[in-house]
Amino acid sequence: MSLVVVGSVAFDAIETPFGKTDKIVGGAASFISLTGSYFTPKTKLVAVVGGDFPRNFIELLHTRGVNTEGLQIKENEKSFFWSGRYHNDMNSRDTLVTELNVLGTFDPLLPETYQDCEYLMLGNLAPSVQLTVIERLRKRPKLIVMDTMNFWMEVALDDLKAVMKKVDVISVNDSEARQLTGEYALKTAAKKILDMGPKFVIIKKGEHGALLFSKTQIFFAPALPLEIVFDPTGAGDTFAGGFIGHLAKTGDISFTNMKRAIVYGSAMASFCVEKFGTEALENLTQEKIQTRITEFAELVNAEM
Amino acid sequence: MSLVVVGSVAFDAIETPFGKTDKIVGGAASFISLTGSYFTPKTKLVAVVGGDFPRNFIELLHTRGVNTEGLQIKENEKSFFWSGRYHNDMNSRDTLVTELNVLGTFDPLLPETYQDCEYLMLGNLAPSVQLTVIERLRKRPKLIVMDTMNFWMEVALDDLKAVMKKVDVISVNDSEARQLTGEYALKTAAKKILDMGPKFVIIKKGEHGALLFSKTQIFFAPALPLEIVFDPTGAGDTFAGGFIGHLAKTGDISFTNMKRAIVYGSAMASFCVEKFGTEALENLTQEKIQTRITEFAELVNAEM
Numbered sequence: 321m322s323l324v325v326v327g328s329v330a331f332d333a334i335e336t337p338f339g340k341t342d343k344i345v346g347g348a349a350s351f352i353s354l355t356g357s358y359f360t361p362k363t364k365l366v367a368v369v370g371g372d373f374p375r376n377f378i379e380l381l382h383t384r385g386v387n388t389e390g391l392q393i394k395e396n397e398k399s400f401f402w403s404g405r406y407h408n409d410m411n412s413r414d415t416l417v418t419e420l421n422v423l424g425t426f427d428p429l430l431p432e433t434y435q436d437c438e439y440l441m442l443g444n445l446a447p448s449v450q451l452t453v454i455e456r457l458r459k460r461p462k463l464i465v466m467d468t469m470n471f472w473m474e475v476a477l478d479d480l481k482a483v484m485k486k487v488d489v490i491s492v493n494d495s496e497a498r499q500l501t502g503e504y505a506l507k508t509a510a511k512k513i514l515d516m517g518p519k520f521v522i523i524k525k526g527e528h529g530a531l532l533f534s535k536t537q538i539f540f541a542p543a544l545p546l547e548i549v550f551d552p553t554g555a556g557d558t559f560a561g562g563f564i565g566h567l568a569k570t571g572d573i574s575f576t577n578m579k580r581a582i583v584y585g586s587a588m589a590s591f592c593v594e595k596f597g598t599e600a601l602e603n604l605t606q607e608k609i610q611t612r613i614t615e616f617a618e619l620v621n622a623e624m
Numbered sequence: 625m626s627l628v629v630v631g632s633v634a635f636d637a638i639e640t641p642f643g644k645t646d647k648i649v650g651g652a653a654s655f656i657s658l659t660g661s662y663f664t665p666k667t668k669l670v671a672v673v674g675g676d677f678p679r680n681f682i683e684l685l686h687t688r689g690v691n692t693e694g695l696q697i698k699e700n701e702k703s704f705f706w707s708g709r710y711h712n713d714m715n716s717r718d719t720l721v722t723e724l725n726v727l728g729t730f731d732p733l734l735p736e737t738y739q740d741c742e743y744l745m746l747g748n749l750a751p752s753v754q755l756t757v758i759e760r761l762r763k764r765p766k767l768i769v770m771d772t773m774n775f776w777m778e779v780a781l782d783d784l785k786a787v788m789k790k791v792d793v794i795s796v797n798d799s800e801a802r803q804l805t806g807e808y809a810l811k812t813a814a815k816k817i818l819d820m821g822p823k824f825v826i827i828k829k830g831e832h833g834a835l836l837f838s839k840t841q842i843f844f845a846p847a848l849p850l851e852i853v854f855d856p857t858g859a860g861d862t863f864a865g866g867f868i869g870h871l872a873k874t875g876d877i878s879f880t881n882m883k884r885a886i887v888y889g890s891a892m893a894s895f896c897v898e899k900f901g902t903e904a905l906e907n908l909t910q911e912k913i914q915t916r917i918t919e920f921a922e923l924v925n926a927e928m
Contacts, residue, residue: 337808408808504641504712507849528832531849540846540923545811545835579926613928619844620924622883624917 322362322436323568324461325353326428326453327443327557329367329391330400332597333417336551337408344597345377347400348443348467351554354601355561355588356441357384358609359569364390364434366453368422371395380602389431397422410549411526428453435459439568442466442487443557447479454486463573465489465564466518467556470496485517488573491560493524506531507538520578522563524556532575532582539579544590544615551596555589558601562588587612626666626740627872628765629657630732630757631747631861633671633695634704636901637721640855641712648901649681651704652747652771655858658905659865659892660745661688662913663873668694668738670757672726675699684906693735701726714853715830732757739763743872746770746791747861751783758790767877769793769868770822771860774800789821792877795864797828810835811842824882826867828860836879836886843883848894848919855900859893862905866892891916 332346349367356363364387371394381388403417428449440461442450450466464487472480473496484490490513498504501512506523510533513521523531527549529542562585567573590612591600636650653671660667668691675698685692707721732753744765746754754770768791776784777800788794794817802808805816810827814837817825827835831853833846866889871877894916895904 410808504714505849505851505853507851525832528829529846538849538923539926540849541926542833542844542846542924545809545842545844547809547811549809576927580928583926583928617926617928619842620846620926622843622845622887622921622924623880624884624887624921 321360321438321462321568321571322364323356323360323439323441323564324364324366324390324430324434324437325349325356325441325443325561326366326450327352327441327445328400328423329365329369329373330402330423332553333401333403334551334553334596335405336410337406338550339596341596343401345374346402346553346597348445348554348557350377350598351557351592351601352441352443352561353381353386354384354598355558356565356568357381357386358588358604358606359562359565359584361385362568363387364437366390366428366430366434368392368394368426370398370422373399387433390429390434392429394422404553406552410552428456430456438462439564440464441560441564442483443560444469447472447476447483450483451479451486454483463488463564463567465491465560467491467560468496470499473499481516487518489520489522490518491522491524491556491563493526493556497521497523507533520575522582524559526552526555530559530582530586532578534575537575539575539582541579541582541586541616542619543586544612544619546590546594549593552593554598555592558592559585559589561585583613583616584609587616625664625742625766625872625875626668627660627664627743627745627868628668628670628694628734628738628741629653629660629745629747629865630670630754631656631745631749632704632727633669633673633677634706634727636857637705637707638855638857638900639709640714641710642854643900645900647705649678650706650857650901652749652858652861654681654902655861655896655905656745656747656865657685657690658688658902659862660869660872661685661690662892662908662910663866663869663888665689666872667691668741670694670732670734670738672696672698672730674702674726677703691737694733694738696733698726708857710856714856732760734760742766743868744768745864745868746787747864748773751776751780751787754787755783755790758787767792767868767871769795769864771795771864772800774803777803785820791822793824793826794822795826795828795860795867797830797860801825801827811837824879826886828863830856830859834863834886834890836882838879841879843879843886845883845886845890845920846923847890848916848923850894850898853897856897858902859896862896863889863893865889887917887920891920
């Protein structure tokens with residue numbers, strides 16, 4: 321089934337306790353579309369970059385079968401740039417630099433070939449841009465998943481609430497769920513978020529796993545305990561890519577299948593953090609993915 | 625099978641964002657022995673209290689079938705007292721008061737009827753006291769589980785290492801595992817702890833669940849997402865009580881059964897945090913426990 325991915329394609333510069341990068345390719349939609357490509361051959365990207373963006377990354381997306389007709393290249397402008405430094409615990413980070421550049425005026429144009437979109441993944445972006453994408457699709461997709469972050473809760477809460485009313489699934493991290501609802505207990509926070517529109521909410525807890533809530537059901541998947549967590553950047557996006565990728569591949573949006581999708585998302589994220597940037601996602605195999613899925617199943621199998 | 629529990633029986637005064645207690649009954653062995661009593665009728669307590677300790681709690685233990693022959697009452701002294709205040713996130717706390725009192729000179733005397741001990745739970749105490757208990761048992765128990773804390777890593781590391789060489793299972797929390805090994809990744813930290821003696825290590829992550837490691841296997845159980853986390857005091861002890869309680873009840877110390885024991889421990893801890901002190905553990909039923917076990921099984925069942 322066709323999967324349309326909207327989000328940033330950008331440069332990151334990252335410092336972790338294990339090392340430091342110059343500008344490397346990052347951005348939510350880079351991670352999501354690469355990840356999605358392991359699930360469906362019909363992954364379509366909507367994004368904007370500047371003339372400074374490396375053509376070889378776009379070629380990599382083509383090699384992976386990603387349709388980039390919706391990727392605008394503004395030759396005389398610069399790509400979005402983010403720089404951050406992770407703390408020793410790797411769960412928190414400081415933003416050092418944010419240069420919006422082309423993202424400041426991003427008008428998400430949808431090629432006609434994208435109008436068959438059945439699965440729409442709105443990566444973290446200004447809620448107004450996310451809303452524009454929904455409005456520009458003539459037929460409502462079978463499933464709309466949105467990701468967002470604390471920044472938009474602070475500067476564009478009304479817009480964010482408007483998007484939330486139009487999506488099926490929202491993904492936030494634990495501190496964002498608490499910020500959005502004022503509730504400490506995640507179960508209570510999830511209920512309040514569900515009252516704001518989405519039918520499902522995913523609460524990501526980084527190295528502590530992820531929770532999926534519907535009004536009546538809860539599912540939890542841990543993160544795989546890894547010996548090396550090299551760079552958490554993009555892990556949440558990769559998780560989202562695996563989640564919606566599995567749903568788009570199978571065409572089944574039942575809660576039962578969403579639970580499996582959470583496990584696929586967790587497995588893909590576990591690869592992501594083992595290397596800097598998108599590197600770990602560039603050369604995966606179905607066999608490697610399945611091996612990790614098996615590890616996940618064994619990790620929580622209590623054989624009760 | 626007989627379960628001997630060693631640890632503090634004491635007073636706590638607790639402040640949480642939800643309320644505040646005067647002196648109430650706490651202490652590792654209070655939580656562990658109460659919890660153990662739901663699994664085996666042969667739970668035996670080794671501890672010391674002062675003349676100020678309420679007789680009705682001791683009667684409660686008798687009602688639950690706990691043998692208190694090994695509970696010394698020093699009429700002219702005062703019981704151990706700890707007071708702490710939880711931060712808003714309920715995962716961290718400040719110690720306000722620690723009065724060792726009778727615990728400062730605790731000599732763990734074992735009644736002759738305790739010599740049949742098959743399962744030994746060494747709750748958090750000075751490692752030298754834990755070691756004395758092991759040495760005073762003429763026949764080595766089938767399984768020895770120890771809990772400890774960061775304090776002993778700072779003031780009695782050599783003693784702690786000596787006990788670790790003599791136990792089968794050690795339980796620590798995530799920050800303690802990191803402190804003990806200097807490793808951030810819990811998988812790596814667990815390996816180093818296993819090299820120090822124990823055959824199994826449990827790493828508790830509070831609201832984020834618990835991991836069980838052997839040299840070759842890993843198992844993870846989440847904490848149940850609760851709407852109310854009222855008071856986390858004793859949750860780790862209650863977890864330990866459920867863990868060793870299930871093993872003592874079934875008499876099976878395979879890794880497979882330890883996984884189930886982790887789930888029982890998590891279920892018991894999920895009751896503990898819903899009320900102040902030991903209150904939630906005083907009137908459970910097997911039916912309530914089984915219902916919660918079912919919730920745990922459903923929570924992580926990905927139906928892959």
